[in-house]
Amino acid sequence: MAFLPPPSTATAAALSSGAFRRDGAVSVRRPARISGVRMGPDAAAAAAADGDGVDPPLAPVPNRAGRVKVRRGWSNTTGELIRRVCEDVWVVERAYDWLTVDVGGKTTVIRLPDGSLFVHAPLLLTVSLKRALAALGPVSVIVVPNTEHVDGAAQWVASYPDAVALGPPGYAARSGKPLADVPADNTPPPSFGGVIEHTFFGSMPLFSESVFFHRPSGTLLTTDLYWNWPSAGVPARTRFFAAGMDWVYKPVYQALLVRDKGRWAEEMGRVLAWGGGRIIPCHGDVLEGVDVPAVLRAHYASLLRE
Numbered sequence: 584m585a586f587l588p589p590p591s592t593a594t595a596a597a598l599s600s601g602a603f604r605r606d607g608a609v610s611v612r613r614p615a616r617i618s619g620v621r622m623g624p625d626a627a628a629a630a631a632a633d634g635d636g637v638d639p640p641l642a643p644v645p646n647r648a649g650r651v652k653v654r655r656g657w658s659n660t661t662g663e664l665i666r667r668v669c670e671d672v673w674v675v676e677r678a679y680d681w682l683t684v685d686v687g688g689k690t691t692v693i694r695l696p697d698g699s700l701f702v703h704a705p706l707l708l709t710v711s712l713k714r715a716l717a718a719l720g721p722v723s724v725i726v727v728p729n730t731e732h733v734d735g736a737a738q739w740v741a742s743y744p745d746a747v748a749l750g751p752p753g754y755a756a757r758s759g760k761p762l763a764d765v766p767a768d769n770t771p772p773p774s775f776g777g778v779i780e781h782t783f784f785g786s787m788p789l790f791s792e793s794v795f796f797h798r799p800s801g802t803l804l805t806t807d808l809y810w811n812w813p814s815a816g817v818p819a820r821t822r823f824f825a826a827g828m829d830w831v832y833k834p835v836y837q838a839l840l841v842r843d844k845g846r847w848a849e850e851m852g853r854v855l856a857w858g859g860g861r862i863i864p865c866h867g868d869v870l871e872g873v874d875v876p877a878v879l880r881a882h883y884a885s886l887l888r889e
C-alpha cells in the first residue's frame with residue numbers, strides 16, 4: 584500500500600477492550616502468546632496441510648516489487664488459518680508488507696443468507712485456505728475495497744470464476760483488471776444478499792475506498808480508512824514505523840487525501856448513521872463491543888470539527 588491511514592484515536596469509552604497510549608493512539612489488549620506454539624497464518628496453514636506440512640499458494644502471487652509473500656506475521660495471535668469472529672463472520676490474518684514493514688493484514692469472510700460467502704480484501708489464497716472456505720460455503724462475492732489492496736485479487740478471481748468480483752469505481756477501466764465496479768451510488772448489489780451495505784469514499788480519489796457494513800452482526804469493515812495498533816505482539820520495527828506514522832503521516836493523510844471535504848462529511852455521515860458495535864480493520868485488531876461511530880469520530884476528530 585502506498586499510503587496508510589493514521590493509527591486509531593478511539594475514545595476509551597468506545598473501546599471496551601483497549602486503552603489509550605500517551606500519544607493518543609489506541610492500545611488494544613491482546614491474548615498472551617502461547618509458549619511453544621508457532622504463531623502466524625502460514626504456521627497455521629502448515630499445521631492444517633497434509634503430508635509435508637507445506638501449504639503452498641495456489642499460484643505464485645508476486646507483489647509490485649516482484650516478490651512472492653508467503654510467510655507468517657505478528658497479526659495472527661491465535662495461529663488459526665481462519666478465525667471465527669461471530670456468527671457468519673470470519674477473518675483470515677496474514678503478514679502484509681508496506682515498505683518491507685509487516686503492518687499486518689486481514690481478509691474478512693461473511694456468510695450470506697443463501698449460504699454463500701462474501702470475501703472482503705482478499706490476501707494470499709492457499710491450498711488449505713481454499714479447503715477451509717469450501718467447508719463454509721461457496722464464494723459468491725470478492726471485493727477489492729480500494730486501489731491499494733489489489734495484489735491478491737487476481738488469484739481469487741481465477742480460483743472462483745463464478746463469483747461476482749468488484750473493485751473501486753473506475754479502477755477496472757483504468758487497470759484492465761477483471762473486476763466490475765462497486766456501485767458508486769451506494770446501491771447494494773443483489774449479490775450482497777440484503778445484509779451488507781457500503782459507502783464509497785469518492786472524496787478520497789487516491790484510495791477510492793468503500794467501507795462495508797454487515798447489518799446482522801453490526802460489523803464495519805474498513806481497509807485503509809481506519810486501523811489500530813495492538814499494544815502487544817507488534818515487532819519493534821513495526822512499532823517504530825507506527826510512531827513515525829503518528830507524527831508524519833496522519834496530518835498528511837487527513838489534510839491532503841480528502842479532496843472534497845463537503846462530500847467527505849456526507850460519506851462519513853452515512854457510515855456514522857449505521858451505528859454498529861464491531862470494527863474489523865484490514866490492519867490491526869478486531870474491535871469488539873465498541874461504539875463504532877464514537878471510534879470513528881475520535882479517529883477523524885480534526886476533520887469532523889471543520
Ligand SMILES: [Fe+2]
Nearest residue numbers: 584731806807
Ligand atoms: Fe492498507
